[in-house]
Amino acid sequence: MPRTLIKDLHDHIGKTVLIKGWVSVRRDQGKMVFFDIRDMSGAVQGVVLPKSAAIDVAKEISIESAIAVEGSINKRPEKNISEGKANGDIELQIETIEVISAAQTLPFDITTPLHLDTYLDHLPLMLHTERTRDIFTMQHSILEAYRSSLRRQGFTEFMSPALVGGDAEGGSAVFKVDYFNDASAYLATSPQFYKQIMVGGFERSCTVAKVFRAEKSATTRHLSEITQMDFEMGFIENEREPMRVLEQTIKDTVAAVGEGHPEIFERFETQIPLVPEEIPVLTLREAQKVLGVPEEPDLDPEHERALCAWAKAEKKSDFVFITRFPTATRAFYTYEDPAEAPYSRGFDLLFRGLEINSGAQRIHDHDTLVARIRERGLDPLKFSYYLQAFKYGMPPHGGSSTGLERFTARMLELPNVKEATAFPRDMTRIDGRLSE
């Protein structure tokens, strides 16, 4: 008999079906045994009646075992209907059960909250919970909606490299790789140079890229390996154009996940984010006035949270742009118009208290870029491949970079970004813990 997916059971009322899935719940009531069974498409309640050939097997099955079940799909009597629950009006009367893959006894009740380290140690098991699957279903949809929106806006996606040849920016927070013949390589801290190079050919480029940060920092926000969703666009007038593209991408993404997953927002007791027609924009100085704090070159996490609270209360927005940071605090390739000095054309996007995106107009003139590299004490020779793109008609351009894990974490208001990473790497952990 071919397998029927649980979402299609309604088409088989009164008939015998074969379903395959996992045992979420087993309730042994002595004479009868009830099961909640789930597959990739949904869940259904099954019952093994006293006279069923499956009754002995049913009493032995462990939670989270993979099983194949044959039985008939019956309408539930009116009084037993679970309103508002998928398949709440039907029940599977189980005739045979095959245990495809028996689960060992679970080490703890997986439906109760765990300490983060215990949770991460057991992620392969925790994927059996609805909460964990919800997080990565949401992430899958964010990823797809974000890329789709950029594609509709004319961006060509490319694969940005993870291995890079030099520790060009001179930061200490870079992982070193033993390469061939005693050469060293490094892990990319950003797809920045490569997406700019692509702009020289395609005008609009985007990439979903892994980036690596060797920061010795153990906060809830730091990971060694993260995913950035980047775009870069040419022939712009100023940073407002990438900000508008980002705004459209955020709108499209929020609309897609709001429409696709209302039940996940409900289960996480959070709301679909508010995105007004225009996301509010504050210069850094305006932001500091709103906060009533003195002029400083950057915002600290507490300020980011307070500004988001302000944007939500005053502008009905879960997002707020901050612009005009001092050039000295931004990456060397950030564009500064002499009339606007010492402020640059960079911007950050805050979402529910956290910076999830950073962007800017970039320097496009070759000689200005070389001069800026020298000013920062770096060696232009180490940038020669990147600089090549600027020799041949690089248009004014800009773009931005969104952290997928941060975006996912704030979407569901998770306390820790590590929960929004299927396989988080940090100072103490790669899969298991490093020091144990």
Place this chain on the structure above:
Amino acid sequence: MPRTLIKDLHDHIGKTVLIKGWVSVRRDQGKMVFFDIRDMSGAVQGVVLPKSAAIDVAKEISIESAIAVEGSINKRPEKNISEGKANGDIELQIETIEVISAAQTLPFDITTPLHLDTYLDHLPLMLHTERTRDIFTMQHSILEAYRSSLRRQGFTEFMSPALVGGDAEGGSAVFKVDYFNDASAYLATSPQFYKQIMVGGFERSCTVAKVFRAEKSATTRHLSEITQMDFEMGFIENEREPMRVLEQTIKDTVAAVGEGHPEIFERFETQIPLVPEEIPVLTLREAQKVLGVPEEPDLDPEHERALCAWAKAEKKSDFVFITRFPTATRAFYTYEDPAEAPYSRGFDLLFRGLEINSGAQRIHDHDTLVARIRERGLDPLKFSYYLQAFKYGMPPHGGSSTGLERFTARMLELPNVKEATAFPRDMTRIDGRLSE
């Protein structure tokens, strides 16, 4: 004046427009200067007449400069129409030219074939050519079509890690990374373990993942960093189910790029690949009989080419599956049914002479997997995170992995897979050459 994209010029006949783009060609005819100008959307011919205010600037502009041009869109006289060419029936009469970003003199004629090393050294410049952009436009579309097809088939996409904690499989071809506190990490050679772990929760998982190979091999097929498009699916009967999913994905991808880019296939003088209703399947032994060669445990590259020629001639297919390789030649997690020993449930997919995909049914039983790890002389303790997934109801499952660069290279019949990689890394190259 707002910018008009070149693809939209037909809506502006008789009107004045502002376009921005690059100078592909400049033909100075003494009194008049003709330009071919391109942007992300298309190309158009422009002319600067003798009395135009732009004539002096026009005579100085270097090829590949980025310019902004104002002028009027005119219908060409009947005799000047270029049939079958986009915008072949209109011409831009240029009134003003602003050089946004002047190109330096090109180091060579970028429209003629180059030695591969010279080509790769100048990739940022070569992105200005139609040929190079065609390759990465095709790759972008393959990537998107492949993922879309898997999404439609119910797969959840996740981000597989690049940093892994142990050199678990004991291969020498693994890059080592200096991690925190004197710990070592390694670069992933495959997303295999992680997609299997995801199957434990999602039943169907997929990922586009960077993988890294430290093989000291300098053939046209070897790269240090490649992109794999992977999927894995649970509750299967045997390897035929992932083969069917792969077949559907290949069909959808070929249909999408065939429909989307007929002009690229034309420019590369190749055909849209042939995919019959059922891609032919040969066991390794059958393949060796077709070739008239003795029984060996694997195929060599020459055999792969000959089998593809056979499939094309006999089955009207540019693709052919090879199945039933000896278990000993496949990865330790490959499923072997005792009745089928010593052959495994692995498969390869060949495309135009090259293996582009490898897949299998996998072992799903925890104890069998542990025994197989031991048989291969490996330490199960080093696999404990991975093995955790097999303790809790791992269903029978299988999947496959397609190399994006190889798929792209054979799609356009490129002589070298490095041309199908925007930023190739190999023994001698990361961006520039390593030893120079």
